Amino acid sequence: MTVISIEPATPDRWEDLQQLFGPTGAYGHCWCVYFRRRAKDFTGSVSCSPPERGASNHETLKRVTLDGKVPGLIAYEDARPCGWVSVAPREDFIRLSRSRSLRPVDPNEPGVWSLVCFWLPPRRRRKGMGSRLLIAAIDHARACGGRVLEAYPIDTAGGRAPSAEVYTGTVRMFQKAGFTCTAHPVSGRPIARLALKEG
Template identity: 70%
Template sequence: MSIVSIEPATPDRWDDLENLFGPTGAYGHCWCTFFRRRAKDHTESTTCDRSRRGLDNKEELRRLTHDGKVPGLLAYDENGPCGWVSVAPREDFVRLARSRTLRPADPREPGVWALVCFWLPPRRRRRGLGSRLLDGAIDYARSQGARVLEAYPVDTMGGRAPSSEVYPGTVEMFRRAGFTLAGHHTSERLVARLELKTD
């Protein structure tokens, strides 16, 4: 199966996003809100009330989508939605500003967008779909006037790692797309940046 299109997650595509993530909301009830919410506001999968796990996160993503804040992009093949990438202006991701390792050196730098997460159904992994989504995110950020696209990949040293650890993408994947490593280096995380040329 091949990708037919990569589209913004607009209100009319909420059902597609909900169906793609499934009942648990991708990565253990996260619903791709981890970087968008303060730690105290994010519903962790370890909450004691199993019936509430992730529901606040899901409602937050639904609200963002229906309020017209495009939280990311959906990939489609001939059978429907098949992948997701979270990309938006960096200021939308409040947790980045509070992070000890990922907070920007200049939080007021204009035109910076951030890519924080990929989600692929298990049967679609290791087929190059992540790289296609990355290309789509670059094109979309550029079309929205972004000057820089920033990401926070995991360095797998060329090996493999569980999908729950490489949700932000891998260093090699971003290198292939032309990103340079910038900022500070932690034991596992780097900041990758791509200058976007706009017409």
């Protein structure tokens, strides 16, 4: 696979993001806004039919993107979108601050960015695209002034897991990129962190 570029999801790339996710959105109507919505709002949308839930989530991502918040990065091959990583300042992901298992140890720590999701079409998986997106996310967060990049991978203990279960990435993947992985003090969930700037 020849990846031409990995670019920020700016307003002018909204159509590309829609094309990448397809008519039902990434992960079955999620549209990669799970971490951007309060649990009660997302759960409320779950009670809707899948098309209604997808429409609500689609509008959330569209609003964020067209407002210029840059919700993540899009990978392109031959000018066609082929991969996605959701990375932004940690405060953009409201669910993190309310989550018992992922709540920040220091919610007032400045300059923390979070990487919460990867999405690749099935035929693009297990070909190294996730690692390329991770490196691009590191560079993007650093260029935007981030001091720390934080992520919430799963530990596959050296094995493999279904793609739908590793949308946040794996511990091994982040460790290979230089992240330090520790257990969340309350939940024990792995938290991966990488200092982007000294001091």
